[in-house]
Amino acid sequence: MKKIAVFTSGGDSPGMNACLRAVVRTGIRNDLEVFGIMEGYKGMIAGEFRQMDTQSVSNIIQRGGTILKSARCKAFITKEGRKKAYLQLKKVGIDGIVAIGGDGTFTGADIFMKEYPDIKIVGCPGTIDNDLYGTDFTIGFDTAVNTAMDAIDRIKDTANSHNRLFFVEVMGRDVGYIALRSGIATGAEAVLLPERHTDYDRLITEIEKNYRLKNRSIIVVVAEGDEMGGALKVAKTVGKKFKELDIRVSILGHIQRGGRPTALERVNASWMGMEAVKALLEGDKGVMIGMVNNKVKRTTFEKAIKNKKTMNPYLVELAHLLA
Ligand code: F6P
Numbered sequence: 001m002k003k004i005a006v007f008t009s010g011g012d013s014p015g016m017n018a019c020l021r022a023v024v025r026t027g028i029r030n031d032l033e034v035f036g037i038m039e040g041y042k043g044m045i046a047g048e049f050r051q052m053d054t055q056s057v058s059n060i061i062q063r064g065g066t067i068l069k070s071a072r073c074k075a076f077i078t079k080e081g082r083k084k085a086y087l088q089l090k091k092v093g094i095d096g097i098v099a100i101g102g103d104g105t106f107t108g109a110d111i112f113m114k115e116y117p118d119i120k121i122v123g124c125p126g127t128i129d130n131d132l133y134g135t136d137f138t139i140g141f142d143t144a145v146n147t148a149m150d151a152i153d154r155i156k157d158t159a160n161s162h163n164r165l166f167f168v169e170v171m172g173r174d175v176g177y178i179a180l181r182s183g184i185a186t187g188a189e190a191v192l193l194p195e196r197h198t199d200y201d202r203l204i205t206e207i208e209k210n211y212r213l214k215n216r217s218i219i220v221v222v223a224e225g226d227e228m229g230g231a232l233k234v235a236k237t238v239g240k241k242f243k244e245l246d247i248r249v250s251i252l253g254h255i256q257r258g259g260r261p262t263a264l265e266r267v268n269a270s271w272m273g274m275e276a277v278k279a280l281l282e283g284d285k286g287v288m289i290g291m292v293n294n295k296v297k298r299t300t301f302e303k304a305i306k307n308k309k310t311m312n313p314y315l316v317e318l319a320h321l322l323a
Helices: 016-029 040-047 080-090 103-115 142-161 178-188 200-214 232-241 253-256 263-281 301-306 313-322
Strands: 005-008 033-037 049-052 096-101 121-127 165-172 190-192 218-223 247-251 287-292 295-300
Touching: 005 016, 005 040, 005 080, 016 033, 016 096, 016 218, 016 263, 033 040, 040 080, 040 096, 040 190, 080 103, 096 103, 096 263, 103 121, 103 301, 121 165, 121 263, 121 301, 142 165, 142 178, 142 218, 142 247, 142 253, 142 263, 165 178, 165 232, 178 218, 178 313, 190 200, 218 232, 232 247, 263 295, 287 301, 295 301
Parallel strands: 005 033, 005 096, 096 121, 121 287, 165 218, 165 247, 190 218
Antiparallel strands: 033 049, 287 295
């Protein structure tokens, strides 16, 4: 293997820069030429490759977002799109790729490698959602949880001052990992997760107990993918029941995707980036590098995408118990 490429794809996440820095430097220190592909699969199809040197990734470990930019690319879903991408890679002579992204990125990579087996692809899990099997933490998750925690702490100050009931929506289209951890970390009165059936009656009892009897503020953290709908919908339903309550909704949104990555994020992302290049040098392909029990672990793309990660039941219990 002489030339490798790296790209970031799908929703950006804090720590992607740290990961790509590690890929570039590990590659160069192992005598590889390393190219950055701009805007994920879109740039691959368009041939937007930039040769990277050690300096090109200096001073980025602390920055959120991704210097290579990111995109969701419809053209790569088509056979023609993938063929164009293959021809562009061949033109430059690239034989190995590190893909930093989520399930959509790995699904594309898996299909591509089946069609063009001479290009080896290894993945690093980049998404704030933490929804990939084969890793305890995805790149961006820890930072997103800390950002949500910080925001909820602030909301709590104002909620307390007015004895208000707040529904705070955090990201997680299909999963509730950010909701669960930020809820525990902020002592939320309830956390609504897509993975668990929302017991509406229990929620009402909880609100009644806390608000009516103690006359104080309440924070309910809602994952955007919760079955009752987002925070606005839940607030509307609950509002019908408690007409006299002062209810507010706060949707944290994309604030959770940006910002300086935490120390844990930077270290894990760098470690996974280094391991991805090592995997390519060993001739491995079609695997995602994850962190399991504080060690790097390789999981096939197929498993990472298809297998369902199970939510830690002890953390769910903890959230209920301490609310
Ligand atoms: O994939 C991460 C995620 O943050 C989801 O939780 C969220 O629903 C989605 O991205 C929103 O992304 P975008 O606005 O880029 O479509």
